[in-house]
Amino acid sequence: ILNVEQSPQSLHVQEGDSTNFTCSFPSSNFYALHWYRWETAKSPEALFVMTLNGDEKKKGRISATLNTKEGYSYLYIKGSQPEDSATYLCAFGGATNKLIFGTGTLLAVQP
Amino acid sequence: EPEVTQTPSHQVTQMGQEVILRCVPISNHLYFYWYRQILGQKVEFLVSFYNNEISEKSEIFDDQFSVERPDGSNFTLKIRSTKLEDSAMYFCASSEVFGVQETQYFGPGTRLLVL
Numbered sequence: 001i002l003n004v005e006q007s008p009q010s011l012h013v014q015e016g017d018s019t020n021f022t023c024s025f026p027s028s029n030f031y032a033l034h035w036y037r038w039e040t041a042k043s044p045e046a047l048f049v050m051t052l053n054g055d056e057k058k059k060g061r062i063s064a065t066l067n068t069k070e071g072y073s074y075l076y077i078k079g080s081q082p083e084d085s086a087t088y089l090c091a092f093g094g095a096t097n098k099l100i101f102g103t104g105t106l107l108a109v110q111p
Numbered sequence: 112e113p114e115v116t117q118t119p120s121h122q123v124t125q126m127g128q129e130v131i132l133r134c135v136p137i138s139n140h141l142y143f144y145w146y147r148q149i150l151g152q153k154v155e156f157l158v159s160f161y162n163n164e165i166s167e168k169s170e171i172f173d174d175q176f177s178v179e180r181p182d183g184s185n186f187t188l189k190i191r192s193t194k195l196e197d198s199a200m201y202f203c204a205s206s207e208v209f210g211v212q213e214t215q216y217f218g219p220g221t222r223l224l225v226l
Contacts, residue, residue: 004153032212043115044202044217051212089154093211096167097142098156 002026004092006102013080014110020076021105023090027071032093035064035075039086080109113137115218117203123224124193132188132221134203143186144204144215145178154202160186161209193225
């Protein structure tokens with residue numbers, strides 16, 4: 001059974017703080033790692049698709065890194081803003097076309 | 112920007128009733144998916160669909176579930192006889208190209224409550 005884990009489960013930070021969270025996934029049969037940002041009552045928004053070991057991707061204040069050999073990815077948010085409050089989901093893509101999701105990290109940014 | 116839409120946003124039904132959840136994928140996409148999230152649990156894959164056929168399905172996707180693309184725009188998930196444990200948020204997704212390295216675009220979900 002493929003297991004994808006995220007930590008922490010939830011995080012409360014102050015506006016302006018930088019933060020990061022972790023996604024761990026199987027290091028075998030790796031094809032891709034996806035990050036999504038999900039606000040309640042909205043569609044999960046695709047942030048990054050990462051495929052190569054050592055990949056680093058950036059979108060505004062959000063960036064992500066990938067280590068496929070040890071099976072983890074970090075998501076970083078620089079200078080958190082209240083509008084960054086959401087659940088951040090990672091999803092592992094293996095040999096099939098389905099995504100296997102982690103539990104998510106719920107981020108709350110206090111103004 | 113094109114987006115995946117789903118209707119209804121919420122549905123309440125009695126155990127044993129049939130429900131149909133509807134999705135309109137992004138118009139030039141060819142690959143379609145259903146996922147669900149039971150409250151407090153992970154988002155889990157149900158089924159993928161391409162060229163009017165199921166490509167892959169999970170163990171959850173038993174004979175009570177079916178999918179259909181009845182016309183050129185809609186993609187539906189039918190649950191024939193709902194059970195209490197079918198209560199969940201159901202997400203539709205679509206992608207332009209095959210392959211897990213491609214982005215899957217998600218709709219906002221339908222929250223199904225079975226009483």
